[in-house]
Amino acid sequence: MNTNPAIIVEKLNVSFGDSHVVKDLSFSVASGESYGIVGESGSGKSTVLRVLAGLNREWGGDVTILGSKQPKVRDKAFYRAVQMVFQDPYGSLHPKKTVDDTLAEPLAIHGIEDAEARIERAMKDVGLPNSFRFRFPHQLSGGQRQRVAIARALVLEPRILLLDEPTSALDVSIQAEVLNLLQALRKERNLTYILVSHDLAVVAHMCERLLVMQFGRGVEEMTAETLAARSPQTAYAQQLLVASEGFRRQTA
Amino acid sequence: MTEQTSSGWTAWLITDSPVSRRQARLGQYYRQWLAFRRNPAAVIGLTIVVLLLLAAAFAPLLAPYDPLAQALDKRLLPPSAINWFGTDSLGRDIFSRVVYGSRVTLVIVLLVVITVGPIGLLIGAAAGYLGGWVDRVLMRITDVFLAFPRLVLALAFVAALGPGLENAVIAIAFTAWPPYARVARAETLIIRNQDYISAVRLQGASQWRIVLRHVVPMCLPSLIVRSTLDMAGIILTAAGLGFLGLGAQPPIPEWGAMISAGREQIFDQWWVATFPGLAICVVALGFNLLGDGLRDVMDAR
Numbered sequence: 001m002n003t004n005p006a007i008i009v010e011k012l013n014v015s016f017g018d019s020h021v022v023k024d025l026s027f028s029v030a031s032g033e034s035y036g037i038v039g040e041s042g043s044g045k046s047t048v049l050r051v052l053a054g055l056n057r058e059w060g061g062d063v064t065i066l067g068s069k070q071p072k073v074r075d076k077a078f079y080r081a082v083q084m085v086f087q088d089p090y091g092s093l094h095p096k097k098t099v100d101d102t103l104a105e106p107l108a109i110h111g112i113e114d115a116e117a118r119i120e121r122a123m124k125d126v127g128l129p130n131s132f133r134f135r136f137p138h139q140l141s142g143g144q145r146q147r148v149a150i151a152r153a154l155v156l157e158p159r160i161l162l163l164d165e166p167t168s169a170l171d172v173s174i175q176a177e178v179l180n181l182l183q184a185l186r187k188e189r190n191l192t193y194i195l196v197s198h199d200l201a202v203v204a205h206m207c208e209r210l211l212v213m214q215f216g217r218g219v220e221e222m223t224a225e226t227l228a229a230r231s232p233q234t235a236y237a238q239q240l241l242v243a244s245e246g247f248r249r250q251t252a
Numbered sequence: 253m254t255e256q257t258s259s260g261w262t263a264w265l266i267t268d269s270p271v272s273r274r275q276a277r278l279g280q281y282y283r284q285w286l287a288f289r290r291n292p293a294a295v296i297g298l299t300i301v302v303l304l305l306l307a308a309a310f311a312p313l314l315a316p317y318d319p320l321a322q323a324l325d326k327r328l329l330p331p332s333a334i335n336w337f338g339t340d341s342l343g344r345d346i347f348s349r350v351v352y353g354s355r356v357t358l359v360i361v362l363l364v365v366i367t368v369g370p371i372g373l374l375i376g377a378a379a380g381y382l383g384g385w386v387d388r389v390l391m392r393i394t395d396v397f398l399a400f401p402r403l404v405l406a407l408a409f410v411a412a413l414g415p416g417l418e419n420a421v422i423a424i425a426f427t428a429w430p431p432y433a434r435v436a437r438a439e440t441l442i443i444r445n446q447d448y449i450s451a452v453r454l455q456g457a458s459q460w461r462i463v464l465r466h467v468v469p470m471c472l473p474s475l476i477v478r479s480t481l482d483m484a485g486i487i488l489t490a491a492g493l494g495f496l497g498l499g500a501q502p503p504i505p506e507w508g509a510m511i512s513a514g515r516e517q518i519f520d521q522w523w524v525a526t527f528p529g530l531a532i533c534v535v536a537l538g539f540n541l542l543g544d545g546l547r548d549v550m551d552a553r
Binding site: 053054055074075076078079080083084086087088091092093094095096097098100101105106109110131132134135136139149152156 | 268269270271272273275276280446447448450451452453454455456457461465466469470
């Protein structure tokens with residue numbers, strides 16, 4: 001693991017019309033690290049991810065990924081290095097395409113030769129049996145769909161994976177499965193993760209460091225140990241921690 | 253209900269784990285066919301359309317007489333065992349003319365749909381996906397065409413181009429594409445913000461690739477349904493132009509023109525106008541029922 005930062009974000013600002021959703025946000029993520037961004041709905045955390053992925057093209061500030069400053073419109077090489085897994089596995093797979101079509105498409109776009117071997121490997125890596133290869137999304141469960149989405153992200157063999165609440169649309173028993181899969185893949189392929197979530201437990205499980213966001217600003221950056229010791233510095237982070245525990249006590 | 257003893261083929265088609273792209277596709281189609289078959293109205297529609305296709309294909313075998321052969325000694329004979337639908341004012345057998353008329357109708361319908369479908373789809377999908385000034389320009393052009401009633405605009409085109417079958421097809425095509433563009437654009441506006449489109453953008457796909465390979469397949473079902481439902485309207489417009497003498501020119505046996513010719517004898521020799529009218533009615537109904545059935549099967553989300 002080298003210490004070169006994989007991602008550096010400096011003074012990132014994003015506005016949609018009149019609303020300023022990300023304000024002067026700066027952070028950096030080391031290569032091979034797993035970095036969490038937490039915050040309530042509307043805190044701008046997903047927007048940060050979409051800017052990093054190049055899906056959102058209206059932003060100001062500097063984004064440096066793998067040593068090169070990123071323009072608003074990314075090139076093909078970028079997409080081979082950075083991939084994303086979306087929140088809703090029911091919306092992120094094309095309903096008219098089989099698993100095979102979905103996994104073959106990125107390889108066709110980038111003109112990669114050994115498509116057959118790569119598809120088989122990606123499916124094996126995410127734990128999908130070969131009999132699923134020609135199924136349509138409507139023949140798969142939510143957890144299986146999310147595995148396909150992860151396989152699609154992995155098939156280009158990226159170095160950075162952006163995870164936008166990858167488990168929040170799944171039920172609890174499947175959540176753990178998918179999170180463990182993501183953990184294992186990171187270790188195996190030495191990937192860099194940015195995980196966006198509103199669930200502190202997920203972030204605590206997955207990430208070494210995390211950033212708490214509120215109203216588009218970074219409130220506090222802390223390590224997983226700080227979170228585990230329940231000793232964040234700022235009032236808002238405290239509040240978020242208490243809120244997540246309180247919720248758990250009521251449901252238990 | 254003959255499928256109770258599921259043979260090897262159906263098992264192969266409905267398997268949960270197909271082993272090839274082709275098997276997955278065919279299985280998908282077979283499932284849709286099973287759903288389609290459950291709707292009796294749709295099956296009636298399909299039957300009518302298939303009969304129309306057969307009539308057009310085998311017209312020379314089905315028609316007892318030459319549709320153009322005049323026999324002035326047999327003018328305006330009522331329906332009988334010899335002339336099933338009677339004869340018209342020039343002594344031509346109306347049954348033979350109705351059978352041959354199915355060819356004219358099919359040619360018009362198919363030519364219009366083949367030209368209109370892709371044009372409307374591409375314009376709509378491009379406008380919806382690209383947005384911005386492309387969208388504005390394309391949609392204002394569409395609005396201009398939508399602003400005129402269809403038959404009136406078709407009349408204007410035919411008046412400018414001159415009467416005839418080809419010009420009628422061109423005129424109808426010119427007037428029929430805007431609703432397709434509208435439907436395709438509306439669908440695209442919904443589809444373009446879906447995560448699965450974001451995912452292909454993230455793979456570095458070009459805009460054309462996204463539109464053609466990811467957006468268009470999602471618009472296709474509603475456009476196929478729309479065009480089947482539209483076929484009835486196209487047939488009626490063609491018949492309307494024929495009736496006004498601006499469509500197919502005599503002696504081509506076009507159904508609308510045949511009704512028009514029978515107009516003068518409608519009270520004394522009712523069969524001259526009635527049988528081509530019934531043919532139009534049945535075929536329009538058939539396409540409508542088929543379209544309705546297809547909508548239930550293909551548009552299901």
